[in-house]
Amino acid sequence: MSEDFLVIEDLHVSVESKEILKGVNLRIGKGEVHALMGPNGSGKSTLSNAIMGHPKYRITQGSIYFKGENIVDMTPDEKARKGIFLAFQYPLSIPGVRIFSFLKNMMSAVHGKEISVAEFRKVLKEKMSLLGIKQSFIKRYLNDGFSGGEKKRNEILQMALFEPKLALLDETDSGLDVTALKVVCESINKIINPEMSTIIITHYKRMLEYVRPQFVHIIMDGRIVKSGGEELVEIIDSQGYDWLKQEALATSAL
Amino acid sequence: MTVVQNVGIDDYKYGFHDSEENYAYKAKKGLNKEIVQEISVKMKNEPQWMTDFRMKSLEIFRSKPMPDWGSTEMLSDLDFENIHYYVRSAEKQGRNWEDVPEEIKKTFDRLGIPEAERKFLAGVTAQYESDVVYHSIREDLTKLGVIFTDMDTALREYPDLVKKYFGTIIPPTDNKFAALNSAVWSGGSFVWIPPGVKVEIPLQAYFRINTENMGQFERTLIIAEPGSSVHYIEGCTAPTYSSDSLHSAVVELIAMEGAKIRYTTIQNWSNNVYNLVTKRAYAYKNATVEWIDGNLGSKLTMKYPAVHLLGEGARGEILSIAMSSTNQHQDAGAKIIHAAPNTSSLITSKSISKNNGRGTYRGLIKILPGAINSKSHVVCDALILDESARSDTYPTMQVEEQEGVTVEHEATVSKVGEEQMFYLMSRGLTEVAAKTMIVNGFVEPFTKELPMEYAVELNRLIQMEMEGSVG
Ligand SMILES: Nc1ncnc2c1ncn2[C@@H]1O[C@H](COP(=O)(O)OP(=O)(O)OP(=O)(O)O)[C@@H](O)[C@H]1O
Ligand SMILES: [Mg+2]
Numbered sequence: 042m043s044e045d046f047l048v049i050e051d052l053h054v055s056v057e058s059k060e061i062l063k064g065v066n067l068r069i070g071k072g073e074v075h076a077l078m079g080p081n082g083s084g085k086s087t088l089s090n091a092i093m094g095h096p097k098y099r100i101t102q103g104s105i106y107f108k109g110e111n112i113v114d115m116t117p118d119e120k121a122r123k124g125i126f127l128a129f130q131y132p133l134s135i136p137g138v139r140i141f142s143f144l145k146n147m148m149s150a151v152h153g154k155e156i157s158v159a160e161f162r163k164v165l166k167e168k169m170s171l172l173g174i175k176q177s178f179i180k181r182y183l184n185d186g187f188s189g190g191e192k193k194r195n196e197i198l199q200m201a202l203f204e205p206k207l208a209l210l211d212e213t214d215s216g217l218d219v220t221a222l223k224v225v226c227e228s229i230n231k232i233i234n235p236e237m238s239t240i241i242i243t244h245y246k247r248m249l250e251y252v253r254p255q256f257v258h259i260i261m262d263g264r265i266v267k268s269g270g271e272e273l274v275e276i277i278d279s280q281g282y283d284w285l286k287q288e289a290l291a292t293s294a295l
Numbered sequence: 296m297t298v299v300q301n302v303g304i305d306d307y308k309y310g311f312h313d314s315e316e317n318y319a320y321k322a323k324k325g326l327n328k329e330i331v332q333e334i335s336v337k338m339k340n341e342p343q344w345m346t347d348f349r350m351k352s353l354e355i356f357r358s359k360p361m362p363d364w365g366s367t368e369m370l371s372d373l374d375f376e377n378i379h380y381y382v383r384s385a386e387k388q389g390r391n392w393e394d395v396p397e398e399i400k401k402t403f404d405r406l407g408i409p410e411a412e413r414k415f416l417a418g419v420t421a422q423y424e425s426d427v428v429y430h431s432i433r434e435d436l437t438k439l440g441v442i443f444t445d446m447d448t449a450l451r452e453y454p455d456l457v458k459k460y461f462g463t464i465i466p467p468t469d470n471k472f473a474a475l476n477s478a479v480w481s482g483g484s485f486v487w488i489p490p491g492v493k494v495e496i497p498l499q500a501y502f503r504i505n506t507e508n509m510g511q512f513e514r515t516l517i518i519a520e521p522g523s524s525v526h527y528i529e530g531c532t533a534p535t536y537s538s539d540s541l542h543s544a545v546v547e548l549i550a551m552e553g554a555k556i557r558y559t560t561i562q563n564w565s566n567n568v569y570n571l572v573t574k575r576a577y578a579y580k581n582a583t584v585e586w587i588d589g590n591l592g593s594k595l596t597m598k599y600p601a602v603h604l605l606g607e608g609a610r611g612e613i614l615s616i617a618m619s620s621t622n623q624h625q626d627a628g629a630k631i632i633h634a635a636p637n638t639s640s641l642i643t644s645k646s647i648s649k650n651n652g653r654g655t656y657r658g659l660i661k662i663l664p665g666a667i668n669s670k671s672h673v674v675c676d677a678l679i680l681d682e683s684a685r686s687d688t689y690p691t692m693q694v695e696e697q698e699g700v701t702v703e704h705e706a707t708v709s710k711v712g713e714e715q716m717f718y719l720m721s722r723g724l725t726e727v728a729a730k731t732m733i734v735n736g737f738v739e740p741f742t743k744e745l746p747m748e749y750a751v752e753l754n755r756l757i758q759m760e761m762e763g764s765v766g
């Protein structure tokens with residue numbers, strides 16, 4: 042068994058005093074790729090937001106360890122500097138902030154050192170061509186007026202520059218056309234390495250056919266109700282989640 | 296006043312040395328006829344008409360009431376008798392770097408203002424000796440007939456031009472502070488662009504550091520003859536420091552037929568300064584005037600750049616930002632008077648307030664009878680950084696002509712969003728860095744109009760303001 046990277050124990054999270062996560066337990070080892078699936082509103086984004094430290098998502102109970110350290114009380118920027126990266130389901134736009142300067146600031150913030158403009162340009166160019174992003178793109182304002190697919194590509198561009206230790210990809214596939222999905226997933230595969238762990242949140246098996254998880258978890262109503270291997274993806278794709286509800290009912294009836 | 300122009304620097308030094316016999320002169324505190332007389336006759340040896348103009352202005356100043364808008368509370372704290380109305384440069388010589396308030400020093404350090412220029416603050420003038428570049432630019436412009444000098448020199452060397460236009464756009468009767476400036480003005484820039492001449496590079500005036508009372512009543516007059524164009528930038532790459540409390544400038548612009556003037560200001564006063572400035576432009580047929588106005592610092596700023604569109608097809612644009620922080624009130628705005636057909640105007644005002652700072656937009660759009668087919672568009676955006684900050688908008692529209700006229704006003708007030716902050720912080724930016732980035736993004740429509748070095752500087756000033764290291 043690989044070294045623990047992310048360990049979540051009995052995590053309870055509330056938004057505006059409503060409990061959304063009701064005791065999540067999850068263990069992710071170094072170098073592993075996990076998929077997290079579950080119906081709409083089951084708490085997937087809540088979990089990723091809570092891991093990243095969104096102030097609105099209050100952790101009322103439980104703990105989150107990253108490489109052995111409890112990160113529950115850390116601010117999002119501290120977590121980022123530890124190497125935790127969240128690709129947003131709905132990336133925000135920040136009018137007036139140019140992508141170029143944003144990315145450069147991000148780079149020096151997370152890597153803890155200034156990078157020269159020339160050097161940065163070079164790295165950026167390389168990553169952009171990998172993702173099939175046009176050069177003119179960097180002059181635009183961050184996510185401002187971006188199409189859904191452009192936003193998602195931009196998230197992965199950030200991931201490529203960020204070089205995370207733990208990547209949380211929240212529905213990166215939604216909004217991408219078939220070709221874009223392929224390009225983006227290929228890039229993700231290039232970024233993923235044995236030194237980092239990845240959680241992929243998705244509704245569809247398509248993305249998981251490109252980026253193959255070793256573990257699959259299913260979350261329902263704020264709890265992880267089932268964990269297994271890739272075979273779960275196939276079952277969900279063909280049967281949805283109803284059978285799990287039945288199963289859960291049966292269990293509680295015991 | 297210490298106007299250092301990168302063009303016309305020689306004139307400036309000349310003026311400086313010229314006054315050597317009175318090197319250590321400081322008028323007594325308070326304002327009266329004797330002092331005005333002394334400034335005009337004894338100190339400056341001005342022509343009689345200017346002395347008369349000053350004396351009359353003093354009377355007008357006395358008869359005018361204080362403005363009843365802006366911050367009447369702060370204004371009532373202003374003690375006109377506790378101000379030195381004229382100080383000649385020797386004061387600077389007596390000054391030590393040690394006398395400079397800690398805050399300002401820090402700013403200088405962080406801005407990386409070279410030691411040489413700091414010395415200027417202490418009264419050493421030699422630091423510009425190396426700036427030969429400026430001289431060559433000046434020669435180039437001089438050949439074209441462009442005049443760019445300080446106002447005192449202009450009065451001596453171009454008396455007819457000055458007399459013809461001085462005080463015609465903003466007469467002393469305009470308001471109390473215009474009257475005050477008219478009585479005690481000193482320094483400022485004088486610019487005259489001959490017909491058809493287009494000055495490609497911006498003319499720049501740096502109000503580096505105002506030692507006590509110097510440069511607090513500057514007077515600027517720009518005349519662009521038909522078909523000419525000019526971009527004038529005044530301001531600070533460094534904060535303008537004044538140990539005393541009042542800065543009251545008058546700026547007059549005249550754009551003749553088909554001429555274009557852009558006037559850019561970036562001000563960053565220390566937080567004990569009352570900044571009460573009157574700025575107005577006349578734009579004749581097919582002329583364009585643009586005010587680009589950035590206000591940081593000060594205790595109270597009251598400034599409403601105006602454009603009077605007097606000829607058919609004239610256009611006025613006013614783009615401003617104001618940032619108010621602890622105990623500061625930025626009461627800024629814009630005025631456009633449409634007095635001719637087919638005139639157009641655009642006002643974009645952006646205000647940022649934090650830490651109990653108060654930002655006010657006060658604007659007037661007036662469409663006079665006969666100004667058919669005039670168009671005006673006003674956009675006011677306010678960004679509030681915390682609960683204690685305040686922002687108000689007072690737009691006034693007076694539309695006295697209907698035919699083909701459109702007047703639009705949009706206003707938004709926003710707070711820095713929690714989601715945006717989370718997004719940026721999740722990329723490793725600290726809370727302050729994330730907020731600064733959002734603020735810089737907010738003012739980007741302004742910044743992108745500035746020359747590169749000013750834009751960089753402004754972003755840096757904002758960053759310092761956000762970090763709370765500048766008062
Ligand atoms: N910021 C918020 N404010 C109010 N309610 C929220 C907030 N975030 C999440 N919730 C609620 O928490 C529940 C879980 O939402 P979450 O976004 O985690 O679901 P999800 O599993 O990511 O769903 P989807 O598949 O649709 O993205 C939902 O009922 C949602 O309405
Ligand atoms: Mg979600």
